[in-house]
Amino acid sequence: MSIPSDKALVPFVSVDNMMRLVNHVGIPEMLRGLTAYIEEDFRRWELFDKTPRVASHSEVGVIELMPTSDGEAYGFKYVNGHPKNTSEGLQTVTAFGLLADVYTGYPVLLTEMTILTALRTAATSAMAAKLLAPKGATTMAMIGNGAQSEFQCMAMQAILGIETVKLYDIDPKATSKCAANLAGSGLNVVTCTSPEAAIEGAQILTTCTADKQYATVLSDNMVGEGVHINAIGGDCPGKTELAAGILARSDVFVEFPPQTRIEGEIQQMEEDFAVTELWQVLTGDKQGRSSEKQITLFDSVGFAIEDFSALRFIRDTIKGTDFYFDLDMLADPDDPRDLFGMVGRAKETTSI
Numbered sequence: 210m211s212i213p214s215d216k217a218l219v220p221f222v223s224v225d226n227m228m229r230l231v232n233h234v235g236i237p238e239m240l241r242g243l244t245a246y247i248e249e250d251f252r253r254w255e256l257f258d259k260t261p262r263v264a265s266h267s268e269v270g271v272i273e274l275m276p277t278s279d280g281e282a283y284g285f286k287y288v289n290g291h292p293k294n295t296s297e298g299l300q301t302v303t304a305f306g307l308l309a310d311v312y313t314g315y316p317v318l319l320t321e322m323t324i325l326t327a328l329r330t331a332a333t334s335a336m337a338a339k340l341l342a343p344k345g346a347t348t349m350a351m352i353g354n355g356a357q358s359e360f361q362c363m364a365m366q367a368i369l370g371i372e373t374v375k376l377y378d379i380d381p382k383a384t385s386k387c388a389a390n391l392a393g394s395g396l397n398v399v400t401c402t403s404p405e406a407a408i409e410g411a412q413i414l415t416t417c418t419a420d421k422q423y424a425t426v427l428s429d430n431m432v433g434e435g436v437h438i439n440a441i442g443g444d445c446p447g448k449t450e451l452a453a454g455i456l457a458r459s460d461v462f463v464e465f466p467p468q469t470r471i472e473g474e475i476q477q478m479e480e481d482f483a484v485t486e487l488w489q490v491l492t493g494d495k496q497g498r499s500s501e502k503q504i505t506l507f508d509s510v511g512f513a514i515e516d517f518s519a520l521r522f523i524r525d526t527i528k529g530t531d532f533y534f535d536l537d538m539l540a541d542p543d544d545p546r547d548l549f550g551m552v553g554r555a556k557e558t559t560s561i
């Protein structure tokens with residue numbers, strides 16, 4: 210076998226190494242670090258290449274590519290969304306991603322992003338809630354207790370200081386799993402048997418369900434004044450969680466409007482339905498929460514810049530550690546124009 214040169218090697222973070230890294234750093238610290246990186250990129254939003262993600266839909270799910278660049282680095286994520294998967298022993302969402310150097314075009318990081326997506330989605334939710342939730346919020350309702358849910362709860366604890374989470378899922382087994390996983394987190398965990406019970410007394414309502422249809426996880430009469438809604442699960446055409454009446458009563462904050470209008474809760478509304486871009490609240494150009502009675506709604510669909518920030522965070526965090534290994538990923542002939550010769554010469558060293 211021929212020995213790859215240094216130029217051929219790309220750092221690769223496997224699922225195993227991602228779990229080692231997360232356990233080494235600790236989930237709250239990972240969430241704080243990711244939030245800081247995402248905030249930094251939202252503040253320089255205007256310099257990014259932005260496009261709605263490229264989605265390939267089927268009857269049962271969606272496969273998406275999410276690219277962006279800040280002019281120095283380029284990143285993309287491959288991600289799927291298949292709500293039927295859990296009944297077949299598979300995950301609803303899996304992902305991996307890549308970061309590259311714009312100057313050479315060479316990849317500088319390849320990483321698993323299933324775990325990283327759950328962390329970055331939670332960090333983004335907490336970043337938004339920090340700007341929008343009522344001051345002194347202590348309690349969150351967590352509706353949908355699947356793969357993302359514990360990360361969502363822990364991000365609200367780490368970044369907002371949430372003390373109590375009230376869990377509800379149509380499947381009580383998911384709620385028990387989530388409650389068991391959060392034992393020892395320091396959160397006061399309350400399991401509920403109806404969405405109404407989960408919402409009672411909560412200042413933040415997070416919906417994170419998976420259903421490939423227009424669902425009504427929250428109906429209009431369930432939502433009172435003064436709350437912040439963090440809507441995660443409506444993220445595809447024809448896949449929403451909230452009654453349109455809630456949107457009409459809320460101030461809606463979004464990531465990238467051209468993508469959210471296709472995929473988010475606001476797909477139910479008129480094309481010119483008023484929204485505020487979250488990055489403008491971070492930069493201080495637009496107001497976040499302006500009154501105690503206001504309902505704020507983060508219509509989250511997940512945008513490429515959040516994944517770019519997560520890739521940057523991992524690139525910086527693994528430096529000097531053993532939480533990755535090098536993949537022989539890029540062909541590197543001695544003479545850059547002699548790719549053919551490199552293949553031929555490999556015959557002498559490769560056993561076929």
Ligand SMILES: NC(=O)c1ccc[n+]([C@@H]2O[C@H](COP(=O)([O-])OP(=O)(O)OC[C@H]3O[C@@H](n4cnc5c(N)ncnc54)[C@H](O)[C@@H]3O)[C@@H](O)[C@H]2O)c1
Pocket residue numbers: 290292295301302326330352353354355356357358377378379380383417418419420424425426440441442443444509510511512
């Ligand atoms: N906005 C983002 O950035 C982002 C990122 C990742 C995932 N997502 C979306 O978040 C959702 C959840 O992802 P996941 O990986 O946790 O999925 P999952 O399948 O692991 O969990 C979803 C849970 O929702 C429950 N559920 C379904 N309908 C419900 C209802 N009406 N009321 C209460 N519970 C209900 C299911 O029983 C399940 O436990 C998906 O729709 C996914 O596409 C969004």
